[in-house]
Amino acid sequence: MAIPDPARAIAELKFRDPIRGRGLLDALARRTAEIDHSPVSVMHVCGSHEQAIAKFGLRSAFPRGLNVIMGPGCPVCITDTPEVDEGVVLARQGVHIATYGDMVRVPGTVLSLADAQAEGAHIHVIYSATQAVELARSMTEEVVFFATGFETTAVATAAVVLGGLPPNLSILSAHKYIPPVMEIVAEMPHTRVEGFLAAGHAATITGAAVFEPFVSRHKLPVVIAGFEPLDILAGLVKLLELIRDGTPAVANMFPRCVSHEGNLRAQEQLWKVFKPTGGRWRGIAHVPNGNLRLRDEFAAIDARRRFPIDLTTLWDYAPPALAQSCICGDIMAGLKAPSDCKLFGQECTPEAPVGACMVSTEGACRIWHQYGGHPNLGGDA
Amino acid sequence: MCLGVPGKVIEVSGNVATVDFWGVRRQVQLDVIDEPVAPGDYILNHVGFAIRRIPESEIGETLALYEQLIKQAEEDDLMTQDVRGEIAASSEPNRGHS
Amino acid sequence: MIRRGLVDDKLGIKYGAGGRAMRALIERVCLAGLGPAPVDGIGLSAMDDGAAIRVGNQWLVITTDSHVVHPRVFPGGDIGRLAVSGTVNDLAMMGATRPLALTCAIILEEGFAREDLAQVYASIRTACDEAGTTVVTGDTKVMGRGELDGLVINTAGVAFCDRVVPDCGLAPGDVLILTGTVGDHGMAIMAARHNLALEGDLRSDVAPINTLIRAALDAGGADVVAMKDPTRGGVASALHEMAEKSRVGILVDEPSVRVRAEVRAACDLLGIDPLAVANEGKAVIGVRAAAADRVLDALRGHALGREAAVVGRCIADHAGAVILDTGLGRRMLAEPEGELLPRIC
Numbered sequence: 001m002a003i004p005d006p007a008r009a010i011a012e013l014k015f016r017d018p019i020r021g022r023g024l025l026d027a028l029a030r031r032t033a034e035i036d037h038s039p040v041s042v043m044h045v046c047g048s049h050e051q052a053i054a055k056f057g058l059r060s061a062f063p064r065g066l067n068v069i070m071g072p073g074c075p076v077c078i079t080d081t082p083e084v085d086e087g088v089v090l091a092r093q094g095v096h097i098a099t100y101g102d103m104v105r106v107p108g109t110v111l112s113l114a115d116a117q118a119e120g121a122h123i124h125v126i127y128s129a130t131q132a133v134e135l136a137r138s139m140t141e142e143v144v145f146f147a148t149g150f151e152t153t154a155v156a157t158a159a160v161v162l163g164g165l166p167p168n169l170s171i172l173s174a175h176k177y178i179p180p181v182m183e184i185v186a187e188m189p190h191t192r193v194e195g196f197l198a199a200g201h202a203a204t205i206t207g208a209a210v211f212e213p214f215v216s217r218h219k220l221p222v223v224i225a226g227f228e229p230l231d232i233l234a235g236l237v238k239l240l241e242l243i244r245d246g247t248p249a250v251a252n253m254f255p256r257c258v259s260h261e262g263n264l265r266a267q268e269q270l271w272k273v274f275k276p277t278g279g280r281w282r283g284i285a286h287v288p289n290g291n292l293r294l295r296d297e298f299a300a301i302d303a304r305r306r307f308p309i310d311l312t313t314l315w316d317y318a319p320p321a322l323a324q325s326c327i328c329g330d331i332m333a334g335l336k337a338p339s340d341c342k343l344f345g346q347e348c349t350p351e352a353p354v355g356a357c358m359v360s361t362e363g364a365c366r367i368w369h370q371y372g373g374h375p376n377l378g379g380d381a
Numbered sequence: 382m383c384l385g386v387p388g389k390v391i392e393v394s395g396n397v398a399t400v401d402f403w404g405v406r407r408q409v410q411l412d413v414i415d416e417p418v419a420p421g422d423y424i425l426n427h428v429g430f431a432i433r434r435i436p437e438s439e440i441g442e443t444l445a446l447y448e449q450l451i452k453q454a455e456e457d458d459l460m461t462q463d464v465r466g467e468i469a470a471s472s473e474p475n476r477g478h479s
Numbered sequence: 480m481i482r483r484g485l486v487d488d489k490l491g492i493k494y495g496a497g498g499r500a501m502r503a504l505i506e507r508v509c510l511a512g513l514g515p516a517p518v519d520g521i522g523l524s525a526m527d528d529g530a531a532i533r534v535g536n537q538w539l540v541i542t543t544d545s546h547v548v549h550p551r552v553f554p555g556g557d558i559g560r561l562a563v564s565g566t567v568n569d570l571a572m573m574g575a576t577r578p579l580a581l582t583c584a585i586i587l588e589e590g591f592a593r594e595d596l597a598q599v600y601a602s603i604r605t606a607c608d609e610a611g612t613t614v615v616t617g618d619t620k621v622m623g624r625g626e627l628d629g630l631v632i633n634t635a636g637v638a639f640c641d642r643v644v645p646d647c648g649l650a651p652g653d654v655l656i657l658t659g660t661v662g663d664h665g666m667a668i669m670a671a672r673h674n675l676a677l678e679g680d681l682r683s684d685v686a687p688i689n690t691l692i693r694a695a696l697d698a699g700g701a702d703v704v705a706m707k708d709p710t711r712g713g714v715a716s717a718l719h720e721m722a723e724k725s726r727v728g729i730l731v732d733e734p735s736v737r738v739r740a741e742v743r744a745a746c747d748l749l750g751i752d753p754l755a756v757a758n759e760g761k762a763v764i765g766v767r768a769a770a771a772d773r774v775l776d777a778l779r780g781h782a783l784g785r786e787a788a789v790v791g792r793c794i795a796d797h798a799g800a801v802i803l804d805t806g807l808g809r810r811m812l813a814e815p816e817g818e819l820l821p822r823i824c
Contacts, residue, residue, distance in 0.1 A: 153823060
């Protein structure tokens with residue numbers, strides 16, 4: 001097996017060498033065994049954590065007694081159908097939509113942005129919010145930046161807004177804020193989650209301190225972890241230690257990026273532009289303060305106020321009854337597994353997704369479908 | 382949830398840094414970073430914005446963090462094995478005193 | 480809304496993307512409307528890179544492709560080079576490495592610049608010379624402005640060969656060789672197409688590789704049991720097809736897959752798996768284990784195969800699936816679906 005040059009990897013901040021990986025996996029196995037019950041259930045609330053876990057095949061290497069649940073941390077998954085519908089309706093009105101690639105295939109009530117594009121709508125995939133500005137400057141037609149993602153991504157939108165937008169550009173904000181949903185999960189009566197792995201990049205912005213009230217309220221440990229495979233393993237080891245010791249605390253295992261108070265300059269811009277409001281997350285009904293909407297001062301560049309958005313125009317199509325049977329919410333909350341869903345693999349597949357959990361590459365159902373459930377791939381085949 | 386990729390600053394021009402990602406380079410906005418950056422610094426890039434400066438010293442710290450967890454688990458395990466060994470030895474039949 | 484197994488009423492972009500949707504379309508609409516293939520041969524239902532028809536004691540291999548790539552000119556090549564390489568390589572993947580001739584039909588949009596067309600034909604000429612063949616016939620049409628986006632090229636190629644190498648001949652124990660680095664073409668195109676503002680040497684690997692494949696076949700003979708070029712859908716798609724058709728499992732050693740630093744960095748930034756990205760100058764070659772070394776030597780001795788490497792092997796378990804060993808753990812490699820899009824989350 002070819003091993004990449006380890007020194008160079010470290011210099012590129014790629015922490016993924018197999019030797020340390022083995023060491024941390026062994027530590028994880030030991031710590032898991034030290035806990036007096038099995039399985040131990042922990043939850044991460046970040047789609048990128050699940051993506052990294054999946055990409056590096058970590059699930060196949062986790063100890064058997066450890067259950068790492070994917071919580072509602074995939075912003076694509078939890079973008080509610082009406083929000084996608086808003087984008088679709090605008091697209092069908094002839095407005096140019098700039099959006100991140102992640103959202104293009106997420107199903108709305110009936111159509112996704114990709115479907116709208118197939119019908120002739122103008123959908124532009126961008127990598128950075130600044131490109132929405134460049135796009136608007138290159139034309140006279142109206143452009144809407146369909147802005148999705150969690151607070152980390154909302155910071156970029158805020159910066160662009162504060163820089164001043166061209167007159168033909170407005171923002172449709174579907175941004176979300178993660179800490180409130182951790183509360184909801186912690187408060188769910190049947191939850192078995194004993195600790196949380198928190199998203200390192202969001203914490204880079206908000207700081208480790210933001211989790212302290214949560215920890216003292218719910219007496220559950222929170223470990224902030226980065227996204228390199230060694231970061232994730234180290235985070236899990238620490239989390240298991242805290243669970244073993246019964247220590248509800250916030251532990252920062254991503255100190256190279258996360259400080260106690262976070263990035264204050266980014267926070268300032270974020271809250272200058274956005275306010276947290278209650279809203280629906282796909283499958284999780286109401287999340288107080290879970291949505292980030294533009295403040296009233298920015299009404300002029302708020303797409304929801306610039307355009308009439310009539311979602312009933314989509315109701316020419318009968319909404320599929322399948323949506324009623326979708327249990328994405330329970331899956332995202334870690335209460336059910338994809339295999340518990342009667343649509344899974346039948347009416348709901350990656351090519352024909354019903355819920356967003358199957359659309360998003362980070363969605364629990366999609367990953368489960370790809371990897372055949374919990375992959376049993378170990379050993380030398 | 383957030384694809385954050387580290388890179389190394391090559392050049393800074395006002396609000397924009399040219400960042401090397403060890404194979405490709407890209408301009409990265411500095412609007413939201415909370416400290417000044419200079420060529421040679423590492424930054425964490427998310428959607429074309431630098432959201433954090435990563436001091437080089439943190440590399441060693443990170444490796445030390447991993448080592449500490451690994452070592453501690455090994456030591457605890459050895460201790461556990463020792464204890465288990467003692468218990469086993471003292472509870473074996475025909476072995477005399479407790 | 481689509482339901483599993485059926486095809487939409489309106490055919491979206493994904494039906495041309497080379498994945499499951501496209502195969503479903505071919506099975507349900509195209510094949511259903513066509514008569515059976517000639518008695519002695521490999522026809523459309525095999526969905527191989529080309530068709531093969533018995534003529535005397537040889538096989539006549541035929542293939543056709545249409546090309547609509549955007550942008551038409553990209554780092555490393557253009558639509559002309561892509562057209563020739565695609566067809567020559569499809570023939571080569573069947574084992575036919577000496578094309579007899581190519582056809583080239585073009586449809587232009589009214590107003591297309593003569594200079595641009597001359598450049599396309601210059602690229603066609605260069606690629607033909609590299610492959611040792613030429614274009615012998617074609618067709619030219621012009622459609623009204625706006626009725627077509629610039630230029631569509633269709634190429635077909637014919638060749639004789641003694642032995643057709645299918646993409647379904649793998650057995651447990653066989654070894655998989657990749658002839659070079661992966662992800663070069665698709666990332667060059669994506670960077671150019673989505674205005675991602677990445678600076679770096681992202682260039683397509685587009686090239687006719689028939690002479691490279693000839694070297695492998697000369698060295699390996701009948702021990703070369705399967706071949707596929709990892710175009711749309713990348714190595715992941717190609718391996719999936721080979722695993723499914725051969726009814727074997729494939730275990731890939733991810734650290735052995737060679738990726739240029741530029742491609743790796745671009746993939747990391749955009750959240751894309753290099754194994755899912757298209758290649759236009761590479762092949763996946765399935766070889767009996769005993770022949771692996773000599774095939775590898777033959778490949779590495781050729782200018783286009785210097786980075787050839789063994790990347791995996793076939794196993795009896797998990798038939799039809801592709802498993803990736805990452806060095807830290809294992810996972811099932813997904814079959815890419817639809818156009819690759821950059822992601823931020």
